[in-house]
Amino acid sequence: MADCIFCKIVKGEIPSFKVYEDDTVFAFADINPISDGHTLIIPKKHAENIWEIPADDLAAIHRASKKVAAALKSSLNLDGVAVLQLNGRGVNQVVMHYHLHLIPHISGNPKFFMTDWELKPGNMDVIRKNAEKIASAIAA
Ligand code: AMP
Ligand code: ZN
Helix, strand or coil: CCCCHHHHHHHCCCCCCEEEECCCEEEEECCCCCCCCCEEEEECCCCCCCCCCCHHHHHHHHHHHHHHHHHHHHHCCEEEEEEECCCCHHHCCCCCCCCEEEEEEECCCCCCHHHCCCCCCCCHHHHHHHHHHHHHHHHC
8 A cells, every 4th residue: 555654664665674474474673662572563565444354464573473472472571461453443454564562571671551450340131132133143
């Protein structure tokens, strides 16, 4: 897609710090990192979000995430990796080209705010109804 910054990165029209690529995916350093080693994995073929991306590209991204996560683990002093992927402006997707964030948590650093939510039991009736609604939509 002509105006897409991540398509331009794939084509080499915008510089990036590449960590991995294969025929389907490209992985590079996030330039506004939440932590050391914050890496993005994207499909080479433009797709905006989880609803648009072909299943094979999604599978390739997740296969690549195994490689990148292993490299993060062996190269950084980390005690966890958050895998984050945003779809839609309502959850603050900023770049409208599908991307998977791999965000290492470096040992001893403060916890990430987005992984530190409070566990509060929900309303079981509401939970069951929502699960039924989703299951019916999948079956339809
Ligand atoms: P989001 O769409 O909210 O999941 O986040 C987009 C991410 O892309 C942010 O973490 C940005 O720092 C990152 N980003 C935007 N432009 C570039 C770029 N040119 N190179 C590397 N990372 C980028
Ligand atoms: Zn794109």
